[in-house]
Amino acid sequence: MGLDLGFLRVEPRPDVAYQVIAKEPLLAILPSDHPLAQQVQVDPRDLQGEAFIGFTEIPHILREVVEDYLRRNKVHITPSHHIDNFAMGISLVASTRGVALLPAYVEPLLPWSVVSRPLKGEPPTIDLAVGYRPENRSPVLAAFLKGIDQIIAAGPAGDRIRVQA
Structure with missing residues (x-):
């Protein structure tokens, strides 16, 4: 069977x-005391210059969605770390004080030291x-x-x- x-x-x-069946928005995931965490929405241009957590080739669809979103918003980022799963991404946000773009369904998994914020404008979706x-x-x-x-x-x-x- x-x-x-x-x-x-x-x-x-x-x-x-x-x-x-659904299009899930990506959110900015950041340390709870990060300056961008004070904003109601994160402008993608504000991600420029931040320690950014990107993706390996394993979640290649997600990697393509994020890279396309950043390109459309004229944001040039070189990831400081690369992840292949969301638990690793959340952990790196907490430990390195970097920022990541992850699907909204990770919100219930965030520890107190990490928050999510919607992206300003048309957010990327997966x-x-x-x-x-x-x-x-x-x-x-x-x-x-x-x-x-x-x-x-x-x-x-x-x-x-x-x-x-």
């Missing part, structure tokens, strides 16, 4: 079909998707995919709807 579907980031693979193999004929998968549009339309209030199988 195999896995019918998974919730994941879109990583181009020829054997997997994706249905994007797609959260349902991934599955198109040749999979599972009735469970078919029922889920039949109701996926209802889940997407419900957005953050998705816990208030019921999908009929």
Whole structure:
């Protein structure tokens, strides 16, 4: 018995079909006593000159999203550290006093010494998707995919709807 579907980031693979269900914003993650932590929103240009925590090639989709965002905002940063997971990123923010851009879902994981702030303007987002193999004929998968549009339309209030199988 195999896995019918998974919730994941879109990583181009020829054997997997994706249905994007949400776009998650990235946030500025910084030490709680950092000067930028006093702002309601962080202007991306204020990241210039900061010790910036970037990404290795492992989360390459996230790396591309962040690099594209910085490029569009004409912010030139050379990362002082590179991470391949969010726990490492949070730890480096706390220990090196650097800043990072991470998906909003890390907020509940932040220790007291690290805070998040939204980015000013149009924030970068990363797609959260349902991934599955198109040749999979599972009735469970078919029922889920039949109701996926209802889940997407419900957005953050998705816990208030019921999908009929």
